[in-house]
Amino acid sequence: MILELDCGNSFIKWRVIHAADATIVGGGIVDSDQALVDAVGALASLRLAGCRVVSVRSEDETAAICALIGQAFAVTARVAEPAQEMAGVRNGYEDYQRLGMDRWLAALGAFHLAQRACLVIDLGTAAKADFISADGEHLGGYICPGMPLMRSQLRTHTRRIRYDDASAERALSSLAPGRSTVEAVERGCVLMLQGFARTQLEQARALWGDDFTVFLTGGDAPLVREAAPQARVVPDLVFVGLAMACPLD
Ligand SMILES: Nc1ncnc2c1ncn2[C@@H]1O[C@H](COP(=O)(O)OP(=O)(O)O)[C@@H](O)[C@H]1O
Numbered sequence: 001m002i003l004e005l006d007c008g009n010s011f012i013k014w015r016v017i018h019a020a021d022a023t024i025v026g027g028g029i030v031d032s033d034q035a036l037v038d039a040v041g042a043l044a045s046l047r048l049a050g051c052r053v054v055s056v057r058s059e060d061e062t063a064a065i066c067a068l069i070g071q072a073f074a075v076t077a078r079v080a081e082p083a084q085e086m087a088g089v090r091n092g093y094e095d096y097q098r099l100g101m102d103r104w105l106a107a108l109g110a111f112h113l114a115q116r117a118c119l120v121i122d123l124g125t126a127a128k129a130d131f132i133s134a135d136g137e138h139l140g141g142y143i144c145p146g147m148p149l150m151r152s153q154l155r156t157h158t159r160r161i162r163y164d165d166a167s168a169e170r171a172l173s174s175l176a177p178g179r180s181t182v183e184a185v186e187r188g189c190v191l192m193l194q195g196f197a198r199t200q201l202e203q204a205r206a207l208w209g210d211d212f213t214v215f216l217t218g219g220d221a222p223l224v225r226e227a228a229p230q231a232r233v234v235p236d237l238v239f240v241g242l243a244m245a246c247p248l249d
């Protein structure tokens, strides 16, 4: 079995797959290193032969997670590294090492699955869009604040926007104009995300007509589903790229 980790700025997504056929043994999303060890350790009949990691955290934080995994499960974690070119995709950044590894792996995964031009929209702490042309050229992309950042900016930098998580969840039962602070903020931020997604789709259409595949991933992907009805929702897109960048055995 192989343990796979996607360490984002807010959460660690994890899954355990069988090495032979990549079938999924278990997986989840946790908010701390210790919660990760507890969740993976709770899997029945766990037999890890390896671990691969993608991280957008600092080198120290990433090393700490790898060390903890080594101690808890006696496997060496292999961390995905930037590349100028891989699996037919060419990194479009002037300095390829600066492109977020989650974006790079999602681009690899998308191009592998679609085998044609792709737009990847990844909605996590940040909202990201990346464009890969039919010949594998990564054309670059966009980074904006995602739902958690938009929401926390408003809560932090205004005096009268205050609400709890439970009412935030309730507020998203509709996107009608808000009649309370929580509705106005939560629905407004979702409309911003949807606007982001629609604008990226327009760009892709201008570049490629109808000849492209849209991928939607990240924890907040469901919030823009209706703004991108043609999108393939692939929650584990980064893991698809991670397996390509870090083959084990
Ligand atoms: N089961 C879940 N656990 C935690 N967050 C979730 C879950 N489902 C959706 N989310 C939302 O996903 C977002 C985080 O997305 P994610 O892609 O994990 O971000 P990052 O990679 O930046 O850590 C948050 O806005 C959070 O509310």
Ligand SMILES: CC(C)(COP(=O)(O)O)[C@@H](O)C(=O)NCCC(=O)O
Pocket (backbone or CB within 6 Å): 008, 009, 010, 056, 098, 099, 100, 101, 102, 103, 123, 124, 125, 126, 127, 128, 143, 146
């Ligand atoms: C843009 C990001 C902060 C997104 O992080 P996430 O929302 O996945 O937590 C990450 O991809 C990153 O640190 N990128 C480096 C900067 C760049 O891609 O240009």
Ligand SMILES: [K+]
Pocket (backbone or CB within 6 Å): 007, 008, 009, 102, 124
């Ligand atoms: K991420």
